[in-house]
Amino acid sequence: MTAKHNGEDLASFGLMSRGAYVQAIRPLLPAEAFQTCPGKLWGVAIHSVLFFAGIVAIAHVEVWWLRLLLGIAVGHSLACLAFFGHDLSHSSVVRSRSIKYALEVWVWGLRLMPATVWRRLHNQVHHANSNTPNDTDRHCFPSELNWWMRALGYTFTPFKNPVRWSPLVLLAFVAYTLGNTVTAFLPGRNWRHNGPYRVAFLAKQRLRILFEVLMIVVFQLGIFALAGFDLATYAWCYLPALAVSSGLTMMYIFTNHYLNIITEVEDPLLGTTSVAVPKAIDWLHAHFSYHTEHHLFPSLNSSYYPLVCRLLMEKFPDRYNRIGLGAAWRQLWHMPFDGEVVQATLLTNTGHPSRSVAKMRNTDAPLSVEECAVEPTAIH
Numbered sequence: 001m002t003a004k005h006n007g008e009d010l011a012s013f014g015l016m017s018r019g020a021y022v023q024a025i026r027p028l029l030p031a032e033a034f035q036t037c038p039g040k041l042w043g044v045a046i047h048s049v050l051f052f053a054g055i056v057a058i059a060h061v062e063v064w065w066l067r068l069l070l071g072i073a074v075g076h077s078l079a080c081l082a083f084f085g086h087d088l089s090h091s092s093v094v095r096s097r098s099i100k101y102a103l104e105v106w107v108w109g110l111r112l113m114p115a116t117v118w119r120r121l122h123n124q125v126h127h128a129n130s131n132t133p134n135d136t137d138r139h140c141f142p143s144e145l146n147w148w149m150r151a152l153g154y155t156f157t158p159f160k161n162p163v164r165w166s167p168l169v170l171l172a173f174v175a176y177t178l179g180n181t182v183t184a185f186l187p188g189r190n191w192r193h194n195g196p197y198r199v200a201f202l203a204k205q206r207l208r209i210l211f212e213v214l215m216i217v218v219f220q221l222g223i224f225a226l227a228g229f230d231l232a233t234y235a236w237c238y239l240p241a242l243a244v245s246s247g248l249t250m251m252y253i254f255t256n257h258y259l260n261i262i263t264e265v266e267d268p269l270l271g272t273t274s275v276a277v278p279k280a281i282d283w284l285h286a287h288f289s290y291h292t293e294h295h296l297f298p299s300l301n302s303s304y305y306p307l308v309c310r311l312l313m314e315k316f317p318d319r320y321n322r323i324g325l326g327a328a329w330r331q332l333w334h335m336p337f338d339g340e341v342v343q344a345t346l347l348t349n350t351g352h353p354s355r356s357v358a359k360m361r362n363t364d365a366p367l368s369v370e371e372c373a374v375e376p377t378a379i380h
Contacts, residue, residue, distance in 0.1 A: 015267040016319070021296055025311050029297075033304040040093045043084045043286065044103060047077040051110065052226065055237045059227050067236045074237075075244025081107040082249050083286040089115075089123055090298045105212055109219050111245060113177045114212035116205050117184055123298075125199050130295055131262050131271030134197050136180075137253070138262055139335075144196065152179075158254065158332040165333075170247030172254075184209055255328035256291040258335060260321065268295040269316060274309065275325040282306075292321065 054074035058067050085107035087093050094100055104115040121136045129135045139159075140149065154161060156172040184201045201209070220238075227234040252275065260271050272292040282289055290305035297308065312320045 015263065015265060015270065018266065018268050018296060021268060021312075021316070024315050025296065025308060028311055029300075029304065029307065033301050033307070034297075034299070035301065036091070036093060036095055037087075037301045037303065038094055040084055040087060040286065041103075044081060044088075044107060047080045047084070048106075050074070050077040051081070051241075054241070055223060055226050058237045059233050068240060071236065071240030072244050075241035076248065078110060078241050078245035079248040080284060080286070082111060082245065083288045085118075086288065087286055087302055089119060090294075092299050092301055105215055109212060109216045111177070111242070112174065112216055114181055114209045114216070116201075116208045116212060117177070117181050120184075120199055120201060120205065121180060125197070127295065127298060128266075129197075130266055130268065131257055131260050132264060132266050133262070135257075135262075136197050136199065137257060138196050139258060140196055158329075159258070159335045161333065167243075169250070170243045172250045173246035174242065181209065181213070251325065251329055252285075252288055252291070254332050255323075255325065259328060259331055268292060269312070269319040269321065271295075273321040273323065273328065275328050276322060277325050289325065 051074055054070050054077065058070045058074070061067055061070070084093070085104060088100055088103050088107065091100065094103075101115065104118070108115045108118050125134070125136050131138055133141075140153065145153070152175060153159065155166075155168050156175045158166075158169050161169065183198055185206060223238050224234050227237045255275050256273055257271065259273050263271065269292060272295050274292045275289045277285070277289050287302040287305045290302070290309055292312065293300075293305040293308040294302070300308070309322070313322075
């Protein structure tokens with residue numbers, strides 16, 4: 001079965017291309033929505049200051065519970081830096097390559113992620129292939145799971161995790177970062193079949209990653225210096241914050257795609273889920289919850305994603321996925337790690353389930369275009 005279909009063929013099978021959605025929504029958006037928003041650099045500056053102020057505060061207190069509370073606050077600012085870094089990487093804040101790259105090295109480096117690894121995985125591969133076999137951020141197929149991939153999955157993901165609400169899931173982004181950074185330097189192609197789709201890196205990209213790893217080491221040495229060159233204090237200053245930041249961002253990332261079907265061609269509405277959070281949280285997190293909207297318009301000023309959300313609910317109420325973050329997170333713990341069940345819950349504009357597309361399978365094949373042309377089934 002070939003994955004090449006024109007727009008009319010996709011529509012007849014129940015799938016739509018990104019271009020079809022954009023064509024329907026783009027004329028309804030104001031021109032200023034597509035202009036850069038350099039004012040968001042204040043978010044980077046403020047959370048950078050809060051991050052280091054929190055570290056200094058932790059280094060000067062000795063009460064463990066106060067250190068923990070401060071670590072949570074520092075972790076939230078570290079996560080917010082990632083949310084603004086996400087906008088930076090898609091050129092919606094500034095378009096200067098040198099400024100953008102320097103800021104990305106900073107915001108991603110504080111989370112141990114080399115900026116070039118993020119760009120390659122997220123911008124270049126994931127966005128072009130979301131929830132298709134060539135996606136770096138999807139469920140594993142059975143043949144991709146060896147013993148150590150299963151061990152990693154059951155340790156750091158919520159999918160049928162044997163330990164209900166395991167705190168190690170908070171470290172999923174750390175495991176994702178370290179794993180992909182290491183594989184970027186592995187020779188040959190055998191490793192590409194261990195886990196979700198892996199991408200190759202050019203020699204010049206590897207050199208840039210080495211520079212970014214060096215900068216990460218410099219950042220950590222700076223934190224170590226603020227901790228008074230004491231290992232125990234350094235651990236209190238950084239590790240709780242890293243865990244909180246990883247857990248907070250992964251709550252969004254897991255729910256954005258892992259409740260959705262894997263198809264052989266990309267359908268941004270069927271392959272992504274937006275999650276509903278309080279407006280104040282949305283503002284703090286740079287509207288990161290609007291993930292379907294982001295996949296349709298990656299370089300859009302994220303402040304306009306709520307408008308795109310309303311338009312999607314008007315134009316595509318039976319295809320648009322949006323659910324409360326808490327409900328989506330609870331559902332993840334019932335999803336299998338090996339991809340045997342792939343399903344999409346389609347919601348109406350009232351937030352209630354309207355239909356479901358589900359397949360029970362134990363195969364490496366994604367849902368074909370024809371398989372998506374199924375009769376809607378009720379959700380119970």
